[in-house]
Amino acid sequence: MYNFSAGPAQLPKEILNKAKEDLLDWHGSGMSVMEMPFTSDEYKAISERAHNDLRKLINLPDDYHILFLQGGAYAHFALVAMNLLGQKQTADYIQTGHWSTRALNEARRYGDINIAASSVSSGFNRIPPYEQWQLNPEAAYCHITTNETANGVQFHDIPKLPIPLVADVTSDFLTRQLDVSQFGLIYASAQKNIGPTGLTIVIIHNTLLNQAMEMVPTVFNYGRQASNNGRVNTPPTYSVYIAGLMFSWLLEQGGIKAIEQANQHKAQRLYEFIDNNSFYQCSVDPSARSIVNVCFELTDMSRTEDFLSEASKKGFVNLKGHGIRGGVRVSLYNAMPIEGVDALVAFMKTYSASQS
Numbered sequence: 259m260y261n262f263s264a265g266p267a268q269l270p271k272e273i274l275n276k277a278k279e280d281l282l283d284w285h286g287s288g289m290s291v292m293e294m295p296f297t298s299d300e301y302k303a304i305s306e307r308a309h310n311d312l313r314k315l316i317n318l319p320d321d322y323h324i325l326f327l328q329g330g331a332y333a334h335f336a337l338v339a340m341n342l343l344g345q346k347q348t349a350d351y352i353q354t355g356h357w358s359t360r361a362l363n364e365a366r367r368y369g370d371i372n373i374a375a376s377s378v379s380s381g382f383n384r385i386p387p388y389e390q391w392q393l394n395p396e397a398a399y400c401h402i403t404t405n406e407t408a409n410g411v412q413f414h415d416i417p418k419l420p421i422p423l424v425a426d427v428t429s430d431f432l433t434r435q436l437d438v439s440q441f442g443l444i445y446a447s448a449q450k451n452i453g454p455t456g457l458t459i460v461i462i463h464n465t466l467l468n469q470a471m472e473m474v475p476t477v478f479n480y481g482r483q484a485s486n487n488g489r490v491n492t493p494p495t496y497s498v499y500i501a502g503l504m505f506s507w508l509l510e511q512g513g514i515k516a517i518e519q520a521n522q523h524k525a526q527r528l529y530e531f532i533d534n535n536s537f538y539q540c541s542v543d544p545s546a547r548s549i550v551n552v553c554f555e556l557t558d559m560s561r562t563e564d565f566l567s568e569a570s571k572k573g574f575v576n577l578k579g580h581g582i583r584g585g586v587r588v589s590l591y592n593a594m595p596i597e598g599v600d601a602l603v604a605f606m607k608t609y610s611a612s613q614s
């Protein structure tokens with residue numbers, strides 16, 4: 259069985275087995291990680307290791323803080339605005355699909371939000387060219403969604419901006435190399451490439467820490483959490499523990515560079531097949547195709563339900579496109595092996611042949 263879920267998504271088997279081994283008794287402590295006080299030496303060791311491994315993996319400069327928070331990226335759509343708008347009270351957003359639209363709609367409750375560029379008129383099938391962005395030099399930050407999970411659109415070039423760049427990296431964090439020093443802040447829900455739901459990672463530059471609005475809840479005040487080592491309240495301890503296992507696993511795979519190569523290879527194989535088989539079509543511009551969420555249609559859309567049902571019978575599950583778009587979505591996160599893609603391509607070939 260191959261699970262192509264867009265999230266919560268599959269985790270590497272090695273990690274699940276390790277978690278199973280540790281479930282009742284973590285390293286001879288007599289406790290499950292779920293049962294440990296977050297102030298205990300045991301949990302501190304788990305959390306510190308996770309921080310250090312993540313820093314190493316993404317080559318994070320010293321002037322950034324890593325925060326292990328809760329709420330999910332959706333909560334942080336609002337929290338980013340509440341923490342960063344500051345005196346300027348205005349921010350730029352680049353609208354590239356479903357999730358950036360949600361992000362800007364949440365931010366609008368707290369300040370003056372300018373859509374500096376949008377691809378809505380082309381059905382969100384590309385990234386608006388940087389030369390066309392109408393940035394406001396007075397904006398507190400510019401927000402992008404590096405990978406639009408529902409639309410299958412991804413930034414392949416990250417622009418260098420005169421104002422802090424903020425990114426929702428929920429669906430492509432740790433799947434490809436990212437120069438974090440280009441960003442003022444990045445944030446990601448964990449349940450795609452990092453671990454279980456419940457953990458939201460926020461990585462923030464020192465200079466952006468202390469401009470939160472009065473009304474921001476203390477536990478979501480990035481500056482307060484940073485100065486308290488993320489311990490203003492109970493962190494999502496079990497999710498942090500699994501995330502830590504994921505960071506070690508990624509280091510063992512050869513780091514982000516190696517995993518990026520593997521991910522590109524998987525996506526290329528699938529796009530190449532789709533582009534060469536008229537039974538399927540991908541409407542996303544080749545310059546902006548996501549390497550982690552491959553979205554496509556059957557040329558005869560009326561066959562989509564049957565395709566999904568036949569795929570599921572053969573063990574290819576969770577391929578249904580996001581509700582706003584329909585069609586098919588194949589999520590190829592870090593834990594999906596190339597064998598899964600090969601098997602899916604073989605199925606798609608047989609299916610198309612059987613229908614013509």
Ligand code: PMP
Nearest residue numbers: 330331332333357407428429447
């Ligand atoms: N941003 C992106 C890019 C997403 O893919 C998702 C979830 N699919 C979210 C934000 C929302 O995350 P959550 O449901 O964890 O709040």
